[in-house]
Amino acid sequence: MQLLSCPGFAAAGLAAGIKKNGRKDLGLIFCERPAAVAGLFTRNRVQAAPVRLDRERIPRGRCRAVIVNSGNANCCTGEEGDRRARRMARAAAQALGVAEEEVLVASTGVIGEPLPIDCIEQAAPALAAALRPEGIADFAEAILTTDRVPKGVSVERETASGRFRLTGVVKGAGMIRPDLATLLCFLLTDLEAEAEALRPLLAEGAARSFNRITVDGDTSTNDTVLLLASGASGVGLAAPGVREAFREALGEVMERLARWVVRDAEGSNKVVDIVVRGAASEADARRIAEAVAHSPLVKTALFGEDANWGRILAAAGRSGAEFDPAAVNLYVGPVQIVAGGAGCGKEAEAAATEVLRAEAFPIVIELGRGPGTASLVTCDLSIDYVKINADYRS
Amino acid sequence: MQLLSCPGFAAAGLAAGIKKNGRKDLGLIFCERPAAVAGLFTRNRVQAAPVRLDRERIPRGRCRAVIVNSGNANCCTGEEGDRRARRMARAAAQALGVAEEEVLVASTGVIGEPLPIDCIEQAAPALAAALRPEGIADFAEAILTTDRVPKGVSVERETASGRFRLTGVVKGAGMIRPDLATLLCFLLTDLEAEAEALRPLLAEGAARSFNRITVDGDTSTNDTVLLLASGASGVGLAAPGVREAFREALGEVMERLARWVVRDAEGSNKVVDIVVRGAASEADARRIAEAVAHSPLVKTALFGEDANWGRILAAAGRSGAEFDPAAVNLYVGPVQIVAGGAGCGKEAEAAATEVLRAEAFPIVIELGRGPGTASLVTCDLSIDYVKINADYRS
Numbered sequence: 001m002q003l004l005s006c007p008g009f010a011a012a013g014l015a016a017g018i019k020k021n022g023r024k025d026l027g028l029i030f031c032e033r034p035a036a037v038a039g040l041f042t043r044n045r046v047q048a049a050p051v052r053l054d055r056e057r058i059p060r061g062r063c064r065a066v067i068v069n070s071g072n073a074n075c076c077t078g079e080e081g082d083r084r085a086r087r088m089a090r091a092a093a094q095a096l097g098v099a100e101e102e103v104l105v106a107s108t109g110v111i112g113e114p115l116p117i118d119c120i121e122q123a124a125p126a127l128a129a130a131l132r133p134e135g136i137a138d139f140a141e142a143i144l145t146t147d148r149v150p151k152g153v154s155v156e157r158e159t160a161s162g163r164f165r166l167t168g169v170v171k172g173a174g175m176i177r178p179d180l181a182t183l184l185c186f187l188l189t190d191l192e193a194e195a196e197a198l199r200p201l202l203a204e205g206a207a208r209s210f211n212r213i214t215v216d217g218d219t220s221t222n223d224t225v226l227l228l229a230s231g232a233s234g235v236g237l238a239a240p241g242v243r244e245a246f247r248e249a250l251g252e253v254m255e256r257l258a259r260w261v262v263r264d265a266e267g268s269n270k271v272v273d274i275v276v277r278g279a280a281s282e283a284d285a286r287r288i289a290e291a292v293a294h295s296p297l298v299k300t301a302l303f304g305e306d307a308n309w310g311r312i313l314a315a316a317g318r319s320g321a322e323f324d325p326a327a328v329n330l331y332v333g334p335v336q337i338v339a340g341g342a343g344c345g346k347e348a349e350a351a352a353t354e355v356l357r358a359e360a361f362p363i364v365i366e367l368g369r370g371p372g373t374a375s376l377v378t379c380d381l382s383i384d385y386v387k388i389n390a391d392y393r394s
Numbered sequence: 395m396q397l398l399s400c401p402g403f404a405a406a407g408l409a410a411g412i413k414k415n416g417r418k419d420l421g422l423i424f425c426e427r428p429a430a431v432a433g434l435f436t437r438n439r440v441q442a443a444p445v446r447l448d449r450e451r452i453p454r455g456r457c458r459a460v461i462v463n464s465g466n467a468n469c470c471t472g473e474e475g476d477r478r479a480r481r482m483a484r485a486a487a488q489a490l491g492v493a494e495e496e497v498l499v500a501s502t503g504v505i506g507e508p509l510p511i512d513c514i515e516q517a518a519p520a521l522a523a524a525l526r527p528e529g530i531a532d533f534a535e536a537i538l539t540t541d542r543v544p545k546g547v548s549v550e551r552e553t554a555s556g557r558f559r560l561t562g563v564v565k566g567a568g569m570i571r572p573d574l575a576t577l578l579c580f581l582l583t584d585l586e587a588e589a590e591a592l593r594p595l596l597a598e599g600a601a602r603s604f605n606r607i608t609v610d611g612d613t614s615t616n617d618t619v620l621l622l623a624s625g626a627s628g629v630g631l632a633a634p635g636v637r638e639a640f641r642e643a644l645g646e647v648m649e650r651l652a653r654w655v656v657r658d659a660e661g662s663n664k665v666v667d668i669v670v671r672g673a674a675s676e677a678d679a680r681r682i683a684e685a686v687a688h689s690p691l692v693k694t695a696l697f698g699e700d701a702n703w704g705r706i707l708a709a710a711g712r713s714g715a716e717f718d719p720a721a722v723n724l725y726v727g728p729v730q731i732v733a734g735g736a737g738c739g740k741e742a743e744a745a746a747t748e749v750l751r752a753e754a755f756p757i758v759i760e761l762g763r764g765p766g767t768a769s770l771v772t773c774d775l776s777i778d779y780v781k782i783n784a785d786y787r788s
Binding site for chain 2: 073110111296311313317322323325386387389
């Protein structure tokens with residue numbers, strides 16, 4: 001991971017003692033001047049205290065800092081949880097000398113345990129003192145839970161109106177599903193922009209990225225995506241050529257981060273695009289893609305590198321979508337293994353098995369019924385997924 | 395398993411060479427006189443050839459025999475698959491000297507491979523010769539795939555109008571989900587009844603049993619439940635006291651078989667009732683029960699015997715049902731672990747962990763919002779589930 005620092009921002013990450021294993025668990029992003037901010041949050045009806053606090057504060061459209069902890073989700077923690085989320089923001093505000101309403105918060109980790117707020121309050125001054133432009137790498141590490149590696153992507157773009165940068169970091173691993181498939185994602189740019197202009201771009205980027213990935217069908221109570229614009233480049237989003245370049249850069253960064261979340265997901269060994277074409281409608285295409293992408297039988301077959309196309313058809317068949325099974329074509333990578341609803345034989349399956357050995361490939365389902373298309377990115381269901389999630393709290 | 399033979403029926407099971415491991419894979423039920431028959435089939439849009447054939451034949455309401463193979467689903471096998479399903483029925487008809495339209499068929503196993511019809515045709519005479527009243531135990535063995543044990547239940551009931559018997563056998567293991575959660579189930583009674591009278595009773599029994607269990611959220615392409623009445627007892631379903639006694643017996647037998655399917659499911663170690671009370675509506679209650687019962691994170695926590703109630707609340711929260719998270723109470727067996735949306739503390743969790751060590755227990759979710767209730771029976775998601783399903787075809 002090679003991350004570019006983003007002008008106008010400093011970041012830090014350290015071990016505050018929230019995680020039992022002594023790893024980094026507290027991160028901070030500081031904006032030298034008030035940054036424009038847009039956010040997206042989980043649609044789960046159960047929402048963590050930090051999500052509720054951010055929802056309250058983000059309509060202001062401006063913020064000075066984001067403080068994030070891992071190791072504890074501060075969710076299902078009642079009114080005391082809300083108070084501790086506020087205390088967490090206040091600790092950062094005091095250490096930074098900014099107003100507490102200008103601080104956003106995020107948490108990830110175990111649900112239902114009291115947030116160890118004392119650790120956080122004690123660590124806040126050291127965290128503020130550690131802020132550096134290149135601190136984003138430490139920050140990326142501090143927000144991890146069962147992730148295997150820190151995940152971040154930076155791009156720099158030249159436009160007719162000047163150059164800008166965009167750096168994103170993400171934390172994923174479990175509880176990943178469309179409708180905000182990541183737990184936490186922070187995107188920093190040095191463009192000059194208003195919050196209102198950022199919001200639709202962020203929503204569009206999410207539709208193309210995090211809302212198209214799925215690991216286990218479970219959505220988190222803490223999902224948070226924040227986009228902050230410092231303005232330090234002096235390049236305005238509204239200037240000629242900038243908006244298009246930024247939309248494209250944001251889409252690329254978010255899509256790369258989303259795929260990385262799948263690749264780094266709990267126990268994941270494969271990144272698989274489930275592509276549905278020719279469905280009666282887009283909704284039907286989406287139904288089939290979701291049924292296939294979430295099917296434990298399909299996902300264990302992917303883990304076993306088994307070209308078990310019958311499971312794919314069976315999952316499509318129970319999706320509720322309308323189609324004629326006798327018209328279905330199926331491809332694994334470039335290899336067709338089903339034609340007109342029936343298998344293409346042992347040779348095709350052997351060729352498909354070769355494709356399945358790769359780390360990433362598409363599975364394409366053609367229904368020949370209408371114009372509906374959809375695609376999702378999923379991963380396999382491995383023995384390690386079960387091990388990790390059976391042992392997570394112990 | 396102690397199975398009573400059912401007067402009017404004989405059965406058999408043997409190894410015909412369909413399975414590579416030499417186990418029994420072909421079963422036959424023979425009705426001495428034409429039996430009344432009712433059936434339920436998968437709602438999956440992809441339907442196996444034997445299901446299509448049975449759907450065509452069952453409106454007659456009478457049958458003389460059922461021939462069943464395991465090791466091959468005869469699904470996604472095109473028109474040749476339909477022809478082979480017919481040949482399978484014909485082989486039984488010829489061996490038994492009955493009309494082929496009076497024979498029903500069922501298949502279970504791998505999807506998409508040609509049914510080895512030659513094995514079946516060659517074995518049919520020996521199968522017919524092996525028919526015995528007690529042969530139902532061999533039959534129960536012949537229909538298994540990844541099941542660990544043969545599963546059957548018999549009851550005998552005394553009514554004011556006489557005594558009757560009901561014997562059911564089932565094959566489950568994978569691809570289990572509401573809307574016909576078993577692959578194959580055969581129910582035999584010696585009552586005298588018309589097919590029209592059996593149909594609603596069978597549907598009612600399924601609603602109480604197979605449509606309430608879930609292993610992995612995948613429905614099969616081959617699900618088949620058949621209820622056959624030989625009339626050999628001379629006791630009529632319409633006689634005083636019989637209908638109620640039979641409804642009750644059928645409900646009990648189907649529910650016991652359904653729970654057994656969950657207990658014997660691929661890699662299953664726990665049978666868990668997910669009970670939802672106080673939802674805004676029955677549909678909402680069902681949504682929550684399904685989201686929780688299918689959640690890989692909940693199911694791996696069950697495997698890990700971890701009282702991770704946060705995952706249960708998070709799954710409920712993404713179900714789409716309306717409720718106030720701050721009003722939720724949660725019980726594991728008799729132990730309350732969530733009150734008003736927040737955890738009841740370490741002591742309650744320790745007590746709940748004790749309950750989780752058992753093989754069977756309920757998880758009760760109270761929403762305090764309305765009259766909606768629902769319940770589902772599910773199992774844990776274990777390392778063995780992944781192993782079995784990753785290796786199934788190899």
